Amino acid sequence: MRNAQAPPGRRQQRPDRPLRAFLDYHRATLAMKCEGLADEELRQQSMPPSTLSLLGLVRHMAEVERAWFRRVFEDNDAPMVWSDKIDFQAAYDASASTRGEAFAAWEADVENSRRIEREAESLDLAGYQPRWGEEVSLRMVMMHVLLEYGRHNGHADFLREGVDGTVGA
Numbered sequence: 504m505r506n507a508q509a510p511p512g513r514r515q516q517r518p519d520r521p522l523r524a525f526l527d528y529h530r531a532t533l534a535m536k537c538e539g540l541a542d543e544e545l546r547q548q549s550m551p552p553s554t555l556s557l558l559g560l561v562r563h564m565a566e567v568e569r570a571w572f573r574r575v576f577e578d579n580d581a582p583m584v585w586s587d588k589i590d591f592q593a594a595y596d597a598s599a600s601t602r603g604e605a606f607a608a609w610e611a612d613v614e615n616s617r618r619i620e621r622e623a624e625s626l627d628l629a630g631y632q633p634r635w636g637e638e639v640s641l642r643m644v645m646m647h648v649l650l651e652y653g654r655h656n657g658h659a660d661f662l663r664e665g666v667d668g669t670v671g672a
Contacts, residue, residue, distance in 0.1 A: 522645050523620055529652035530613055533564060534606075536659040542601050544666050549658075557662050558597035560655050561605045566594045567651050568612035571644045572619050575630035584608050589634060620645070 537545055537557050545558035565584050570591075573581045586593035597605065619641075626642035664670050 522626070522642070522649070526645055526649050526652070529649060529656055532656050533561065533652060533659055536656070536663045537561065537602070540666060545602055546597050546600065547666050549662055549665060554595060555658060555662065556597050557659060557666070558600050558602065558605050559595040560659055560662070561609050562594035562597055562600060563591060564652065564655065565605070565609035565612050566591055567648060568609070568616045571648050572616035573612065575632050575639060575644055576619050576628070576641070579631055579633045584612070
């Protein structure tokens with residue numbers, strides 16, 4: 504397994520660059536944790552009663568990207584990827600999923616999120632979070648999603664080690 508891209512340095516000029524760089528670092532880390540694994544290995548669950556799998560994490564993060572970028576800044580009513588309602592747990596069921604399906608959805612939503620980030624004049628851009636019924640800033644959204652990746656990449660570390668013994672980032 505290759506190393507994830509290096510974490511961002513301190514020489515970033517604009518205030519948004521370190522945040523964007525750390526977010527992309529964690530996106531790349533999740534992808535790296537899944538590299539070289541077959542669909543069956545990506546669907547391998549951790550331990551009962553948990554049904555968590557690497558593929559389930561990818562699917563979940565597609566939902567997170569959509570819920571926090573597309574639904575907040577573009578279309579408050581955009582449908583979720585794997586649920587007719589706002590049910591983040593539905594994405595974890597990867598029992599019939601494939602790498603192609605999960606990664607296509609995740610990569611599309613990541614690219615949409617990056618476009619929203621790039622086009623924003625500042626991190627103070629406000630959007631409406633329908634689940635909370637209030638406005639939130641792009642800065643807050645990016646911090647929230649960054650924390651989601653950090654948390655779930657920790658899970659991905661253990662899941663990958665359980666699949667084939669591979670450790671590290």
